[in-house]
Amino acid sequence: MQSKDHIFAAPIAQLGDFCFDQNVAEVFPDMIKRSVPGYSNIISAIGMMTTRFAQPDSQLYDLGCSLGAATQEMRRNLTQPGCRIIAVDNSAAMLERAASHLAAFKSDVPVTLTEADLCDIEIDNASVVVLNFTLQFIDPDKREALLSKIYRGLKPGGVLILSEKFISADETVNELLIDLHHDFKRANGYSELEISQKRTALENVMRPDTPELHKTRLKRVGFQHVDLWFQCFNFGSMVAIK
Numbered sequence: 214m215q216s217k218d219h220i221f222a223a224p225i226a227q228l229g230d231f232c233f234d235q236n237v238a239e240v241f242p243d244m245i246k247r248s249v250p251g252y253s254n255i256i257s258a259i260g261m262m263t264t265r266f267a268q269p270d271s272q273l274y275d276l277g278c279s280l281g282a283a284t285q286e287m288r289r290n291l292t293q294p295g296c297r298i299i300a301v302d303n304s305a306a307m308l309e310r311a312a313s314h315l316a317a318f319k320s321d322v323p324v325t326l327t328e329a330d331l332c333d334i335e336i337d338n339a340s341v342v343v344l345n346f347t348l349q350f351i352d353p354d355k356r357e358a359l360l361s362k363i364y365r366g367l368k369p370g371g372v373l374i375l376s377e378k379f380i381s382a383d384e385t386v387n388e389l390l391i392d393l394h395h396d397f398k399r400a401n402g403y404s405e406l407e408i409s410q411k412r413t414a415l416e417n418v419m420r421p422d423t424p425e426l427h428k429t430r431l432k433r434v435g436f437q438h439v440d441l442w443f444q445c446f447n448f449g450s451m452v453a454i455k
């Protein structure tokens with residue numbers, strides 16, 4: 214049985230910053246499905262891109278893996294021999310549950326779960342790197358260094374799939390996309406209170422960039438081919454090829 218997300222359902226007197234603790238890990242599959250438009254389409258496409266971009270005897274990275282949804286989809290779609298998936302998160306609660314979720318599926322592909330800050334890990338011999346809604350939680354001043362490290366760790370022809378919440382440079386469109394996202398959450402059963410409390414809790418921890426900034430930065434660190442391949446409201450996914 215999967216637990217339903219009621220984290221922001223009751224009024225919270227002293228609303229702290231959102232964090233990926235045990236309570237969030239417990240309800241995470243329900244939370245992400247009801248909160249992120251296009252999430253399941255993006256997970257499927259990560260599998261499809263794995264089939265295309267994985268190179269024999271290389272490493273695949275799932276950075277900010279949470280419960281390992283992208284890891285599982287990569288593992289299921291991996292056809293090349295000699296590969297290994299490295300799934301990294303800095304939340305112990307998430308990794309604990311990721312281990313049991315992944316153990317529920319049979320697979321010959323080795324997966325290493327690593328508890329670490331993405332800013333401290335090494336990336337090497339990589340053919341596929343996934344940042345699925347994770348870069349938005351990294352300190353904005355550290356984003357370019359992280360992307361540069363990923364670029365250097367990728368093999369020629371390797372791919373980075375970068376999914377994010379976006380802001381729009383046009384204020385009117387920005388407000389429209391935020392409103393449409395709130396409509397999406399309402400349609401998925403979240404109340405006004407849940408929507409507004411979560412919005413406040415996320416303010417200091419999730420700092421989205423514009424798609425234009427993402428594209429310029431990916432090119433600046435060296436990626437030759439960069440574009441958006443999916444967008445639904447203010448959520449989307451980019452592909453960057455070395």
Ligand SMILES: Nc1ncnc2c1ncn2[C@@H]1O[C@H](C[S@+](CC[C@H]([NH3+])C(=O)[O-])CC(=O)[O-])[C@@H](O)[C@H]1O
Binds near residue numbers: 233278282329330345
């Ligand atoms: N500095 C950091 N170092 C490592 N992990 C971090 C850091 N900051 C945040 N995280 C981790 O990044 C994940 C972001 S969720 C990713 C969903 C997943 N990719 C999915 O495809 O289901 C997205 C969301 O909840 O919107 C959380 O598990 C954090 O613990």
Ligand SMILES: O=C(O)C(=O)Cc1ccccc1
Binds near residue numbers: 244245249411415
């Ligand atoms: O719920 C929201 O409003 C979001 O922006 C997405 C989200 C989903 C899961 C954890 C944190 C943020």
